[in-house]
């Protein structure tokens with residue numbers, strides 16, 4: 368009996384070690400993306416002539432526009448404020464020499480899609496970045512204490528992704544190639560109190576992207592959900608970059624190396640590590656009243672201090 372127990376524990380221990388080893392080896396791809404599965408320089412251009420980026424005037428959207436133009440694509444930049452959009456478009460055009468087209472649209476409104484579709488007609492679109500997104504409230508707060516913008520948030524964070532995808536996926540399907548990147552958030556990977564509306568909308572994006580990838584993978588289309596934790600952009604009031612908070616440029620150039628790494632990535636090494644650490648924290652910790660009170664008081668003060676510009 369003792370010998371059997373010994374053998375059983377040795378077997379279980381061996382299997383656990385093997386499992387951890389396989390996980391570690393698989394994780395190496397985020398540390399050495401070039402060696403593991405290098406995305407060739409021509410990869411993005413081979414998808415098509417144009418990229419379409421939503422929420423492109425500033426932040427991550429602007430960085431995606433730059434990085435994709437640097438990789439040889441012309442870019443359609445779609446965003447809300449015309450002046451910011453024009454400024455960003457000129458910078459992309461002059462720096463990269465690629466063509467840039469701009470479309471002014473406010474994704475909180477459902478009336479914008481006819482104009483967008485008209486402007487995209489005839490373009491060979493290889494890459495779509497569904498980047499636009501908004502918070503329910505800039506600071507964490509309980510559902511009833513936030514501003515009354517539920518419909519705008521659903522339009523901006525959810526409807527924009529489904530409408531833009533439907534518009535562009537059709538031509539990708541007929542050409543049997545294309546890349547769609549959908550921006551979710553680390554706060555959407557679990558039911559996150561105090562960011563309830565935002566968290567729920569990002570969980571939608573994650574499920575939508577993964578299910579859609581299963582439907583269209585065999586047709587040669589890559590659909591990936593990108594799940595950042597902290598990036599220094601207008602959304603985070605240009606929070607000072609550190610080990611976790613990346614600049615938009617750093618984050619995007621790293622995440623574009625991960626596009627062939629499966630249906631979900633956290634976008635950069637620091638966020639990949641953070642995601643794996645956070646998975647060990649039980650959900651009840653985040654859901655406890657004590658945690659929420661701490662976030663509402665200490666964390667809110669910390670955020671205010673970290674934000675470079677609390678009133679942009």
Ligand SMILES: NC(=O)c1ccc[n+]([C@@H]2O[C@H](COP(=O)([O-])OP(=O)(O)OC[C@H]3O[C@@H](n4cnc5c(N)ncnc54)[C@H](OP(=O)(O)O)[C@@H]3O)[C@@H](O)[C@H]2O)c1
Pocket residue numbers: 421422423424425426427428445446447448451452472473474475498499500501523550551552553594595596597598599600601602603
């Ligand atoms: N930053 C982070 O730490 C972080 C973390 C996780 C996930 N994400 C996600 O990543 C995506 C991009 O984030 P970000 O931080 O770059 O966002 P951001 O700083 O809030 O957005 C920047 C750009 O989006 C445009 N925009 C905002 N609302 C719009 C609307 N209703 N219609 C059209 N354009 C709109 C802004 O337009 P204007 O020029 O008019 O201001 C601006 O050009 C979002 O989906 C966000 O949820 C961000």
